[in-house]
Amino acid sequence: MSRSMGKIIRYTTNISKGKNVVAPKIRQVEFAELSQAIEKLRVDLEGREYVEEYINTMAHELRTPITGIRTTAENLLMPMSHSQRERFVNNILDANKKMELLVNRLLSLSRIERRDQLESVEKINIESLIENVLTSPSRAGRISSRGIKFEFNIEREFIINAEKLLAEQALANIIDNAIDFTPPNSTINIKISESNTHVIIQVSDQGKGVPEHARRQLFRRFFSSARPDTGKRGNGLGLRFVKKIMSLHGGTISLKNRFMENGAVATLKFPL
Template identity: 35%
Template sequence: MNKILLNAAVLLLLLPAPSSAIITVASEIDRLQEQNNHLIIALFISLLLFGFITSVLTNRSTKVTKLSNELNQKKHVENYIDILSHQIGSHTTIIVSAAKSLLDRQLDPKKNTEYLKKIIRRGGELNTLTDRLLELAKIDQITSIDNPDNFNLTMLINKTINDFSGRLLAKNIFVAFDKTTPIGINSDKILTQEAFENIINNAIDFSPIDGSINIQLAKSNNTITVKVLDQGAGIPEYAQAKIFERYYSTARPDTNQKGNGLGLQFVKKIMDLHGGSVTIDNRKNTNGVIATLQFPQ
């Protein structure tokens, strides 16, 4: 509007006749006002188009983001379903082994009771594990264990060794673990047991008949360390960088069959959640590997 008035004033100064100047100025004002209205209308239409395009793009972006999140969530859930399937297999192996012991052997009542308790305990732990993994599957951004348990790790290791007694006996493998002093640990008990069982299971798989497994437990500098040493063939050089990759597995020496490649990945996930670490290296100057689990306290 100021620009219109300024133009009108300039015209007024330039025009020679007052009456004609007024008419001309009025006409110019009308013309400029009409031009200004067209600009306003054009600007308004442009703003409407901009708003519409922005809305469409935002809606598309929201849909793409939602679809991406759904795909990521689906992949996340599928990962845990795979892991859950693997862990169910691990538990059922022990349950079936204990059940076979009840059927195949003439056991005294005390032994019968022991195997029945093992089956019941394993069934309960399997239910707990299933619930825990389903909970973890829902939490995509979990980075740590918020409510750790406090328990005797020495006792848990001894119980786990006992749970594998059937498999150890089948290959005549001796387990050396003479730790009797209770060592308390703050960690998720079920997941800690699962991590340790996967390591022991691998040690048995790759150990030769009549071999031995040495388990070491120590606490120092606010760190609890569990080491499992076996006498297997060790990790081939080509596989050393891949052992924690999902689905990667090497053949077992006695069956030449591969696992599903989920066990060690599951162990690494557990240790990462605890802020700890897991390493598996070939032993020096002898056959076998040494698996090391470290839990910060």
């Protein structure tokens, strides 16, 4: 009995600390029922919190572009030159693009969080995967405009078993973060290595690193740090998305400050 109670105490303590834990297996019927009831309550509360947070974030994030579109549309009713009209129309298109990006990211996260297994797993060459991500036209443009250089530490060919689209999205997210947070004319390093159990991808930037207050919130839905050059924040869904992708692959993601150097290092571990 004391052992079962101890399991429940540890379980509830971990829940209170925000840890993602599984309900303990308990033989005694009374304690097993209590454990199941706590687990059901936790899931229900998390679901309600997610919905509330989802709605609040959607409202907040969509309000800015919607207001911008309305204001711009009202201005278009006024007499103006062709160049002014063209600029206002482009503002509307930009605002629409931001709304579409947010909605698509939320839908992608919703779909991936409902999945419990991979589809279409194949052998993937990591170097080719990195090349696909870096040569994407929009990403290549950002890299060039910021004068960022990439250094590679890849000693040989590394292969992982993964769902290609998801693996590419996970890698793209951490590279995009590195681009956002590293200063212009700096270097991002990508290192591939292997342990006894995992293929390890590390992306290191030369930014300011992860602030102390942000370290425990990095993988929360909608949490985002301000970009150092613009002060703007992302939608706070990228790292959460990556964490779910890695979980589906039986792997992990971590994001820590570099040792004795400026910047952060994101680490993806895919099982062998």
